[in-house]
Amino acid sequence: MQRPRFVVPGRPVADHRPGTAHSYKRIMWGAEMLKLEKLTRRFGDNIAVNAANLEIPDGQMVGIIGKSGAGKSTLLRLLNRLIDPSDGQILFGDADIAALKGNDLRKWRSDCAMIFQQFNLVGRLDVVTNVLTGRLHDLPTWRAMAQIFTPRERAFAIQALDRLGMAHTATQRAETLSGGQQQRVAIARALAQEPRILLADEPIASLDPMNAKIVMDALRDINRNDGITVICNLHTLDTARQYCDRIIGMLDGRIVFDGTPDLLTTDMAREIYGADAGDFNEAATSTALSATKPARAVRVSA
Amino acid sequence: MADTNMAGGGVSAPRDAVALYETHRAALRASKRVWNILALAAFAVCLGLSVWISQFYPERLASGVPRIFEYFGTIIPDLEWSNLFAGRTEEGRAVPGSLTYWYTDFWTYAALIWETILMAITATLIGAAVAFVLSFPAASNLAPNSWVYILSRRFLELCRGIPEILLALVFVFMIGIGPLAGVIAIAIHTAGALGKLFSEVNENASARPIDGITAVGGTWMQKMVYAVVPQVAPNFFSYAMLRFEINVRASSIIGFVGAGGIGQELNRVISFYSDDRVLAVLILVVMTVTVIDLISERIRIGYIGRENFS
Amino acid sequence: MSIAALSGVTDADIAAARQSQPDAFTTPAGMVRKWTPLAIAVVYVFASMWYFDFARLLDASDRVLSLLYNFVVWRDMDTWAYRQIYVGISQTLAMAFLGTFLGTLGALGVGFLAARNVMPFAAVRQIVRRILDVLRGIDQLVWGLVFVRAVGLGPLAGVLAIFVSDLGTLSKLYAEAIENIDRKQVEGVRSTGAGPIAVIRYGFLPQVLPVFISQSLYFLESNTRSATILGIVGAGGIGMIIIERFRASLYDQVAFVVLNVLVLIFAIDWLSKRIRLWLIGAKHDG
Known part of the structure; x- marks a missing residue:
């Protein structure tokens, strides 16, 4: 499979963290592996992510499951560096992502696209401009400030929209679209970033089953055809089983399960979703169309 | 008053609660009355001081108010209906009583x-x-x-x-x-x-x-x-x-x-x-x-x- | 579609995208429409800078420096006639207080005359409202100047100026508050056979009084500010002292007085906030 082209900036990055033997590291964007080492994030006394160790090779589609408050969102936000880790390391190749600053940090964010539960589009901008914001990291300052994009960039954005079946809305305001449409636009924005990794934080939690399926199919398509690593937080177990190569279960900030979907037994799932789910069954965690009673589909921790 | 009621009724017997409520109410009303009187007194003092400092005395006002009306009388233009829209005369003078003059x-x-x-x-x-x-x-x-x-x-x-x-x-x-x-x-x-x-x-x-x-x-x-x-x-x-x-x-x-x-x-x-x-x-x-x-x-x-x- | 990359977008792709979504691309007309307002604003600002001769700012630098120097360096502080300054400040306060008080009293009457649900005669209401518009339309400082001409220099003119402009604004606000009240309570009082004065006393006042008081307190705050500058036209208060000493080139004293005024304004704001909280709090548990 052909890999997308990536820039190798090779810019030395200061590493001021104590305990590191050498003060400069070379970022290796050609790395093949995202590696978390004892990654920890505390909010006051609460440990949202507790010493997470993970290795995610390029091109995997990973689903993270767990109850609300299990630390799934925090983990994803740590990867994108929307929040800073309290402890531990995020390694991409040899590069210590947790230590990135300024321009290098922004470059990492642009390589590590993120989509959100609430889409986080700019409602009052039109759809194509929203998608074009995915190009901001590559733009000279004056063009970014004046919102001037080249025809090539615009065509690229429209291609990305077209791939999600949203090209016809290009000139509408983002806030006029339905939730499912907005999430597709958000995925197009992520694609416009030409990312290496795509993080999805509860991408379907605010959507109806029909749109959830469209969005999840799109994520799988991006993973399969573009070779982009997809790491996806999911409330629902059956969606994770259906779409992901690998499932990670989180409970109270810890990673309690890591394996292929067929290794995830009902007992294991019950543990991840909490002991109170005595009458636990997978359909109860479903939002997918294939569930037996879609009308009564409930999210287990909603 | 709901909070006083609850504070009394929570622990004691019903009859005590009523009595307690009544005493609380009376105390509250009394303290409120004291505050209201104090506030009114403070207000009156402020008013008195203001009148004294700005010398806003009746006799000054009595002599001032007619002058105000007098003044407003002087700034009213002397318009004459017959000449209201009259233009300038041949020498370029405006006719008194006309808008042009005003x-x-x-x-x-x-x-x-x-x-x-x-x-x-x-x-x-x-x-x-x-x-x-x-x-x-x-x-x-x-x-x-x-x-x-x-x-x-x-x-x-x-x-x-x-x-x-x-x-x-x-x-x-x-x-x-x-x-x-x-x-x-x-x-x-x-x-x-x-x-x-x-x-x-x-x-x-x-x-x-x-x-x-x-x-x-x-x-x-x-x-x-x-x-x-x-x-x-x-x-x-x-x-x-x-x-x-x-x-x-x-x-x-x-x-x-x-x-x-x-x-x-x-x-x-x-x-x-x-x-x-x-x-x-x-x-x-x-x-x-x-x-x-x-x-x-x-x-x-x-x-x-x-x-x-x- | 296979792997997406910006570098993989060919000219044919651009043409195709342009054909399918022509409005998503910039056109010369679109650029003009986007940038024209900003361009007009910038051109206007530069033209007006030329018109108003902003270049004079450059020549003024030595005066600016000497003025700033004189503002900061205070000399002969024992000759500053402090008594006059603090009399001026108390005069300012007195003007603001008295003007607001009279304005409130007047607005209590006039507000009811201008309220649709109290004043049955539309003609009276309209005439009252137009007069209020005129009172409001003329700035307080202009009123100050007019009253200085009418009753002479001093705080009396200032009190009258504050009274007249407050009468215009407060009456309008009061009338709006009266028009927004709950009709049922009024009808309740009226159903007991009360006369019009009693209806106003028991039906209207309990509802509108809190609004009236808090609005008058806001006006007390803003009038304290404006009373400081009324003196500039001779209508009494600290403003007269500021302008006298400024004209006499006593800039250090001006700076001192202005600092005092800022402290005073801050104190009044704080006090009025406390009173408002106290009154409205009292209204709620009473």
């Missing part, structure tokens, strides 16, 4: 009102531009660091703290009589007043689009331009238009200290003449302010309607 200096006034409006527009634009730039660092949710936040806040407070007319007085001294001093004084005050309003609007902006632009690797400036400005622009616009209306008023009086506009003429006619010229200028000023308010309201509603903003 508004002999109309074109002087018109030029000064034009200058007043220009002053207001320029001051609003410059002030709004400064307020726009500073409103992002002065918003607690957007400031890149606390130093920039505190500095920009303090600067805006300083700008709006000093009354425009005092600033104008200082600028007239620095750069001389003329509209420039007024423009600068109003622009400074506008920057302070709008900067505060703009930064409050920014603080109410949704964080989600900002997170979105952060996640694509946007710089601080890019976050402001792409995620914040589209959200706040309609509010900024209507606040700036409202400020423009206020500034038209301000620039019509800032001439009192020599800082240009119709105020200079208004000051002159009121201070040196007691005749119909006073009313002539006053009517023009009130009309200008009213018309500008109407236009500005139309623009504001038109823009907001177009932006589907409610």
Whole structure:
């Protein structure tokens, strides 16, 4: 499979963290592996992510499951560096992502696209401009400030929209679209970033089953055809089983399960979703169309 | 009274609760009455002191009020219906009793009102531009660091703290009589007043689009331009238009200290003449302010309607 | 579609995208429309800077420096006639207080005359409203100047100026508050057979009084500010002292007085906030 082209900036990055033997590291964007080492994030006394160790090779589609408050969102936000880790390391190749600053940090964010539960589009901008914001990291300052994009960039954005079946809305305001449409636009924005990794934080939690399926199919398509690593937080177990190569279960900030979907037994799932789910069954965690009673589909921790 | 009731009834027997409630109520009413009397006394003292300090005595008022009516009598123009629309005579003289006579200096006034409006527009634009730039660092949710936040806040407070007319007085001294001093004084005050309003609007902006632009690797400036400005622009616009209306008023009086506009003429006619010229200028000023308010309201509603903003 | 990359976008792709979504691309007309307002504003500002002769600012630098120097360096502080300053400040306060008080009293009457649900005669209401518009339309400082001409220099003119402009604004606000009240309570009082005065006393006042008081307190705050500058036209208060000493080139004293005024304004704002909280709090548990 052909890999997308990536820039190798090779810019030395200061590493001021104590305990590191050498003060400069070379970022290796050609790395093949995202590696978390004892990654920890505390909010006051609460440990949202507790010493997470993970290795995610390029091109995997990973689903993270767990109850609300299990630390799934925090983990994803740590990867994108929307929040800073309290402890531990995020390694991409040899590069210590947790230590990135300024321009290098922004470059990492642009390589590590993120989509959100609430889409986080700019409602009052039109759809194509929203998608074009995915190009901001590559733009000279004056063009970014004046919102001037080249025809090539615009065509690229429209291609990305077209791939999600949203090209016809290009000139509408983002806030006029339905939730499912907005999430597709958000995925197009992520694609416009030409990312290496795509993080999805509860991408379907605010959507109806029909749109959830469209969005999840799109994520799988991006993973399969573009070779982009997809790491996806999911409330629902059956969606994770259906779409992901690998499932990670989180409970109270810890990673309690890591394996292929067929290794995830009902007992294991019950543990991840909490002991109170005595009458636990997978359909109860479903939002997918294939569930037996879609009308009564409930999210287990909603 | 619900809380007193509960405090009594929670622990004791019902009859005690009623008694307790009654005593509480009586105590509360008594303490309230004491406070009310004290407040009333304080108010009366303030009133008495104010009357004494400003010498607002009945006899002064009695001698002053007739003079007020006398004065208003002198500034009413002597219009004669038969000559009302009479033009100038062959020698170029206006006929007494005609509108032309009353508004002999109309074109002087018109030029000064034009200058007043220009002053207001320029001051609003410059002030709004400064307020726009500073409103992002002065918003607690957007400031890149606390130093920039505190500095920009303090600067805006300083700008709006000093009354425009005092600033104008200082600028007239620095750069001389003329509209420039007024423009600068109003622009400074506008920057302070709008900067505060703009930064409050920014603080109410949704964080989600900002997170979105952060996640694509946007710089601080890019976050402001792409995620914040589209959200706040309609509010900024209507606040700036409202400020423009206020500034038209301000620039019509800032001439009192020599800082240009119709105020200079208004000051002159009121201070040196007691005749119909006073009313002539006053009517023009009130009309200008009213018309500008109407236009500005139309623009504001038109823009907001177009932006589907409610 | 296979792997997406910006570098993989061919000219044919651009043409195809342009054909399918022509409005998503910039056109010269679109650029003009986007940039024209900003361009007009910038051109206007520069033109007006030329018109108002902003270049004079550059020549003024030595005066600016000397003025700033004189503002900051305070000399001969024992000769500053402090008594006069603090009499001026108390005069300012007295003017603001008395003007607001009289304005409130007047507005209590006039507000009812201008309210649609109290004043049955539309003609009276309209005449009252137009007069209020005129009172409001003329700036307080202009009123100050007019009253100085009518009753002479001093705080009396200032009190009258504050009274007249407050009467215009407060009456309008009061009338609006009266028009927004709950009709049922009024009808309740009227159903007991009360006369018009009793209806106003027991039906209207309890509802509108809190609004009236808090609005008058806001006006007390803003009038303290404006009373400081009324003296500039001779209508009494600290403004007269500011302008006298400014004209006499006593800039250090001006700076001192202005600092005092800022402290005073801050104190009044704080006090009025406390009173408002106390009154409205009292209204709620009473």
